[in-house]
Amino acid sequence: MDAESREFAVSLSQPLATARGEMTEREGVLVRVSDGEHVGYGEATPLPGWTESLADCRAAVADAVERLQADEAALRDDLAANPAARHGVSLALADFRAKQHDRPLYKILGRRATKDVVPVNATVGDSAPQDTARAAESAVAEGFACVKLKVGVRDVETDVERVRAVREAVGDGVTIRADANGAWSAEQADTAFDAFAEEGVEFVEQPLPADDLTGHEALRQRGGPVGVALDESLAAHSVESVLAAGAADVLVLKPMALGGVDRARKAALAAQEQHVATVVTTTIDAVVARTGAVHLAASLPGVLPSGLATAEWLSTDVGPDPCPVEGGTIAVPDGPGLGVRGVWDE
Structure with a gap:
């Protein structure tokens, strides 16, 4: 088997604020493996705070490409400390x-992989209540049956007004979620959950800081219809620790951060065995990794509408998108492999 890699950078459609500063592009490494007849592609796009650094990712991929003639299972194990690199190599092999x-x-x-269409959610950013409602209304008009609202930037009372405005605008047939990105205290989360319950919010993603599994477990134990979904906590704790703590009703799985679609699928099935639901999303990846995440979601039984409508975050990409969002769903490519084309000069 021949293997090679090349570096790439894609531009964001608008700057993204992160804990490490403003990000205007995503950099990573494409991986290509071939036997002369079949070609596989993978993508390693690290995200600080979630994965190894870009430099470590590049080094790990380069080493892996040199060693791909060796035992593949052992090679994937050796990449465990570099999840983005492991994602890229394992996706190319898959x-x-x-x-x-x-x-x-x-x-x-997996044996239960039967879906050819994956439902996805729209994401509505922070804005005043009526602006938030208009954005949600627009998403529903495009066919989305699930909208996720960014909360936690404003005070809880204003976020409650925003959720109420959205519910009034979209009606009862649309699923509403919220994402606080760990911004709330336990008291703020209690207040928000009580108010959100009246508006039929499905779950709140990362209501408390990422390392607070005890607080999230206590929030779940309050009861009520609003679920606790954990995202950033999966960068601070293993999936096994989160499940053992009983801290989540829903796990938000990012294949890049977990080290590959195979590991993300294993995590999803482990969660579902404990009656914890799953959502698949990306780390604002290029088209190869995004498409891999679509295939992952399609392979899972009972996966909720997923956060895969992320191509709009990029103004450039490494190739054409075989998975455009249409009517709030993504049709899964039905050709051999991932279904990506035009990502390598050949």
Whole structure:
């Protein structure tokens, strides 16, 4: 098997504020493996705070490419400390194997892989109540049946007004979620959950700081219809620790951060065995990794509408998108492997 890699950078459509400063592009490494007949592609796009650094990712991928003639399982284990690199290498190998079997990737990930369409949510950013309601209304008009509102930037009372305005605008048939990005105290979360329950909010993503599993477990124990979803906590704790703590009703799974679609699928199935639901999303990745996440979501039984409508965050990409959002869903590519094309000069 031949293997090679190349670096890339794609531009964001608007700057993204992070804990490490403003981000205007995503940099990573593409991986290509081939036997002369079948070609597999992978993407390693690290995100500080979630994965290894860009420099460590590049070094790990370069080393892996040199060693791909060795035992593949051992190689993937060796990349455990570099989740983005492992994601890129393992996705290239999975795409390659799926093409060898002439089947879409999602159909070889597991026996229950049967979905050909994946529902996705729209994300509505922070703005005044009526502006938030108009944005949600627009998303619903485009076909989205689930909207996620960014909360936690304003005071809780204003966020409650925003959620109420959205519910009034979209009606009872649309699922509403909220994402606080760990901004609240326990008292603020209690207040928000009580008010959100009246508006039929499905769950709040990361209501408390990432390391506070005890607080999230206590929030769940209050009861009520609003679930606790954990996202950033999966960067601070293992999936096993989160499940053992009983801290989540929903896990938000990012394949890049977890080290690959195979690891993310294993985490999802472990969660579902404990009656914890799952959502698949990305770390604002380029098209190869985004498409891998779509296949992952398609392979899972009972996955909730997922955060895969993220191509709009990029103004450039490494290739055409085979998974555009249409009517609030993504059609999963049904050709062999991932279904990505035009990501390598050949």
